[in-house]
Amino acid sequence: MKILDIYPDSINERHIDEAVAALRRGEVIVYPTDTFYALGCDALNNRAIEKPQPLLPHTRHPDSENHSFTSPDCQR
Template sequence: MAKKKKYQDVDLPVPEELLQETIKQLKQGNVILYPTDTIYGIGCDATNYDAVEKIYEIKKRDHSKSMLILVDSFQMLDQYVEEVPEMAWEVLKLNKKPLTIIYDRPKGMAENLVAADNTIGIRVTNDPLCRKLISRLRRPIVSTSANFSGDPSPVHFSDISEELKNKVDYVVDLPLPGKDIKPSSIMKISSDGVIKIIRK
């Protein structure tokens, strides 16, 4: 019987078989299309260089445009940034909505994810599906919008290009959580604590 997980204000069944298959795909270095805590995303194991490269190819995305990653906890965040600024901890503790923070000096992830200025965007996700995938994989996963570079971000599964669906290795066909569907807010918090709002 499928397990029930509370997706914010919507109850969605998450079959154990689906979770196991998705983890298997990620461990094999494959690219998945999946619902995140914001919009539909394309992802892979964030420590796998070749898998990350596949995403750039699928999205027809320039390597100068870095992609963000999802972690399942503050503890995992600390593992992938040389030093999380104190200001970032304060913001994360107070924040209630999906928030991506760009950090200096990331570590332990695929080199082709890291921006030229040695930064990366990381979001601590509260989404039950994403958290379970990351926890079982024991590594962060990439989260980039499920569209070709330059196209609008898909709000509904039906908005996703059939061509794109055919290019990924595995599709996690579950509805998005919640009703307020939009990309996350983005801010940069430098090592010296300086905050810059990128997207509200």
């Protein structure tokens, strides 16, 4: 595990490139949001999507589990 400190007022492009490279390798990243931390992975990589599954809370009804995906371009 590697921790990259990224500050909005002083963005280190090398750290951004490292995070993007990790996503492209199918790794999972953890990043802060305004209320909590989130898990991120390449939504088009099935192996990457499976990696966070053991970390997620499971419901009584597996069919009711929700996952959110975001994309800057919804046509992808």
